[in-house]
Amino acid sequence: MRNTVKTTTTTAVLAAGALTLGLSACGSDNESGSGASGPLIVAASPLPHAEILTFVKDNLAEEAGLDLEVKEFTDYVTPNTATEDGSVGANFFQTQPYLDDFNKKNGTHIVPLVDVHLEPLGLYSNKVEKADELRNGATVAVPNDTVNEGRALQLLAANGLITLKEGVGTAATPADVTKNPKDLEFKELEAAQTPRSLEDVDAAVVNGNYAIEVDLKPSEDALVLESAKGNPNINLLAVKEGNEDDPRVKQLAELLTSDEVRKFIEDTYSGSVVPSF
Template sequence: MRNTAKITTAVLAAGALTLGLGACGSGDSGSGSGSDGPLVVAASPAPHAEILTFVKDNLAKKEGLDLEVKEFTDYVTPNTATQDGSVGANYFQNKPYLDDFNKKNGTDIVPVVTVHLEPLGLYSNKVDKVEDLKSGATIAVPNDTVNEARALKLLSDNGLITLKEGVGNSATPADITKNPKNLKFKELEAAQTPRSLDDVDASVVNGNYALESDLKPSEDALVLESAKNNPYGNFLAVKRGNEDDPRVKKLAKLLTSPEVKKFIEDKYAGSVLASF
């Protein structure tokens, strides 16, 4: 199932890349290497594009920043588009995910500034408490390496399973050493996890996909990832060498401004946490 899901994801991502790059165009406006045109930033719709749109509408003009936001719904195209210069930057991912992506794809993308954390959560349409999950229950988890490991760690931290020591960001269901409820796992592309809620007993959903599905992590999650010492903060990223682009520096400053922090606190009420 894992291999099949990944092949499907790759096919979908290839289609998304064609559409995404067509939308961005082939001009220099998105390139991080030039500083004359607008800075085009690839982002997940929520909360990333929402935060960028707030910056664009309220803060960018004062800093002399021409900002363009391009939304993508997968976790592959924003990086490939940043690597080939179709966009100048992206904002959607965390460091463990980026490290894994760079290693597997030969890309050279680097973080610029960390902006926020979206706590990963376990959600269910069938039970109201994690203790009510029955023996043999099926739980959907993201199928990419880092987010699957992160999902399993969330379940481990809440006593549902025990993981082999030291597996870190490469954990899979094969690394479960104790499974007292005999839980079963359905590996899905991350964007599909909230859509699976009617088909499984519970689903581990990334924060951005939870928000896009009208879930409120701070209220709806059975269990929620802790923000303390959490390595999964989301950041603005560029292709290596473009960190000093004046447009990127302006955006980094604005994304970590008091105004953005207040916007995050007011709009997301604890479902998204500022990391600065």
């Protein structure tokens, strides 16, 4: 059902220690994609971000005069460090809360350009079919980065599995759980590993893009799923501060919020990815 991404380069998951290396690496404008001429190189998670970008590349970019290259990353760190150091000209993989937290912790200067879509976070299990069937003492895997862990715990709280301290928002951690009727145990994992933990835990909270990568269908397979209404976790196109007026990224922003991309998202993902424009 999905197009094969033929023009991308996939990287392995990199440790957080790569931050210092990434921030020190610099290249020329033509090599990095950060200059106003040459191809625009965009860092993206494989699904759905790179797939959406590849649709733009194959169907819309040439007519719009945009030379677009897509570079895939399987982690949530390197796309931002690569954007900061100029290795790529933009990235498409993250939400505003995650971006704000990343900039604060790493001293980076990445800014949002345009909102594109929502990937609802979901709770999945290979052992039960309903959330209330989780056994007492069940182990639930959650992402270990600040924003996505808080988002996961908010999902569990919204569905009555736990209660959190009032006002903690996406900064919530397991220490903020005030009521835990089922005595759930939380296993904190790198976000990309949560779907692969399903054989070892009772349930896992999985980001939408990682769910799709392992052929989970959030709209059908999730025990509980984030609501799109009023959700701040919209995935966005981002650039390094100062590059907002690059005509290439402005053109890409326009294409990513076109009627053609809306139809592609709706037809391809059937509610597992929701356009936000």
